[in-house]
Amino acid sequence: MRLRTALLATALTTAPVAATMATTITGPYVDIGGGYDLTQTQHLHDFDNDRLEKGYVNHAPAASQADVRDTYSPSMHYRERVRHGDGWTGFASFGWGFGNGLRAEVEGAYNWSGLSGMTFSQGGPRGGSTTGRTQGSDRSYGGFINVLYDIDLKRLFNIDVPVTPFVGVGAGYLWQNVSSNTVLASNSSLNLRQHGTNGSFAYQGIVGAAYDIPGVAGLQMTTEYRMVGQVESFSMGNITQSYNANYGADNSHPSYDHRFNHQFIVGVRYAFNTAPPPPPPAPAIVPPAPTMARTYLVFFDWDGALLTGRAREIVAQAAQASSHVQTTRIEVNGYTDNSAAQPGPRGQQYNLGLSLRRADSVKAELIRDGVPASAIGVQGYGEARPLVPTGPDTREPQNRRVEIILH
Structure with missing residues (x-):
């Protein structure tokens, strides 16, 4: 018993x-x-x-x-x-x-x-x-x-x-x-x-x-x-x-x-040697893949800095994209072809100022389309960095441009 x-x-x-x-x-x-x-x-x-x-x-x-x-x-x-x-x-x-x-x-x-x-x-x-x-x-x-x-x-x-x-x-x-x-x-x-x-x-x-x-x-x-x-x-x-x-x-x-x-x-x-189990490892934080910068091209008439109707449409598209995609900054870079309204050595200096006036025109349009001015950086490069290589003193329409780059 x-x-x-x-x-x-x-x-x-x-x-x-x-x-x-x-x-x-x-x-x-x-x-x-x-x-x-x-x-x-x-x-x-x-x-x-x-x-x-x-x-x-x-x-x-x-x-x-x-x-x-x-x-x-x-x-x-x-x-x-x-x-x-x-x-x-x-x-x-x-x-x-x-x-x-x-x-x-x-x-x-x-x-x-x-x-x-x-x-x-x-x-x-x-x-x-x-x-x-x-x-x-x-x-x-x-x-x-x-x-x-x-x-x-x-x-x-x-x-x-x-x-x-x-x-x-x-x-x-x-x-x-x-x-x-x-x-x-x-x-x-x-x-x-x-x-x-x-x-x-x-x-x-x-x-x-x-x-x-x-x-x-x-x-x-x-x-x-x-x-x-x-x-x-x-x-x-x-x-x-x-x-x-x-x-x-x-x-x-x-x-x-x-x-x-x-x-x-x-x-x-x-x-004696028993320790509490280690906490589970924290889930790995995978950084998001960097997004490719989006570029918009706005073209100008020879020796001009005014926006055409088509140019305003492109600027509006860029402004709308910047509000839908996370954008940290916007670059606005102006360029000219290698011809100049003023002959001689002063031609390159003239084109440098012309590229900057074109960039300022695009910036003003972006601001009118709702983009904060503080998010926009402006730079003029004159004849440098041509989109299409040409001979000297050539009026190339694709080199008379402004690049809007969304980062």
């Missing part, structure tokens, strides 16, 4: 809860825990009958020595069943996580359980059994080296919960210490006392789950079930069983069989 209740409690505590993605341990960590221990009934064997027989015979009355010799004959041995009551367990461990789910740790453990009763049976001519009430305790302590594997639910099954199931195995060494006194119910004159310590190889299997604690990186609560087995040597000279009866008293050295502990544990684990 106790075993079923503890299993149910462990199953309920391992139910997943909603939060962020579970932690995978990388680097050092510490783990402590404790809980309920249920030790299975153990069996003992005692083969020291030559010594028992001599001890009881020597202390028995002369009339009873034959009966004692027959009862404790060398062909007989004792079998005992030791029943355990409720107990508890505790452990502390230091380990290292490799970042891929595998962990290795060194653990120190302590287990305690009360002893509730003993059944004593014997073989031979006077074989039989009797049950006694036991007072005392049984404890074991030692260490393990464990290897565990954390099951990453997100990576393996795409389940995003703050729970990490784990499984593991361990091997080590445990010392068992016994201190008990049993009064046999059918023979109140016979007391059995056991005391002493013996060590042997031990192993364990582990299954459990870790739960991330919100707001504290690396801190987890754990629940787990452990089955601990301890291999007992057949010659346990360090545990002594004392017999105290009407015929006298003597000691023997019983042998315990395999010991099994079922443990249901709640603990806390802290991983």
Whole structure:
């Protein structure tokens, strides 16, 4: 009944809860825990009958020595069943996580359980059994080296919960210490006392789950079930069983069989190198592709700076485009051909001024069409930068122009 209740409690505590993605341990960590221990009934064997027989015979009355010799004959041995009551367990461990789910740790453990009763049976001519009430305790302590594997639910099954199931195995060494006194119910004159310590190889299997604690990186609560087995040597000279009866008293050295502990544990684990996950990278800001400058050409009559009807239409188009397309500035550049109204060296200087008057005419028209004056830059280049290359003193209509450039 106790075993079923503890299993149910462990199953309920391992139910997943909603939060962020579970932690995978990388680097050092510490783990402590404790809980309920249920030790299975153990069996003992005692083969020291030559010594028992001599001890009881020597202390028995002369009339009873034959009966004692027959009862404790060398062909007989004792079998005992030791029943355990409720107990508890505790452990502390230091380990290292490799970042891929595998962990290795060194653990120190302590287990305690009360002893509730003993059944004593014997073989031979006077074989039989009797049950006694036991007072005392049984404890074991030692260490393990464990290897565990954390099951990453997100990576393996795409389940995003703050729970990490784990499984593991361990091997080590445990010392068992016994201190008990049993009064046999059918023979109140016979007391059995056991005391002493013996060590042997031990192993364990582990299954459990870790739960991330919100707001504290690396801190987890754990629940787990452990089955601990301890291999007992057949010659346990360090545990002594004392017999105290009407015929006298003597000691023997019983042998315990395999010991099994079922443990249901709640603990806390802290991983030192666990940092909160980095925030997701900010979306890359892609600058808009630079827009090509739009150019409008306005042409003029020879030696003229007045806008024609067609020229005014082109200026209006440029003004309208500047209001629909994001425009940072507007260039208005004036040009002339390489002919001049004034002959001689003063011709180039005259054309430079003529190109600037043409640019000012276009600027004034843009302002009338709603373009702010502050957005317009004016420049005159004269005969420089011809649109169509020509010979000297050539009246080329396409070179008599103003360029409206929207940036």
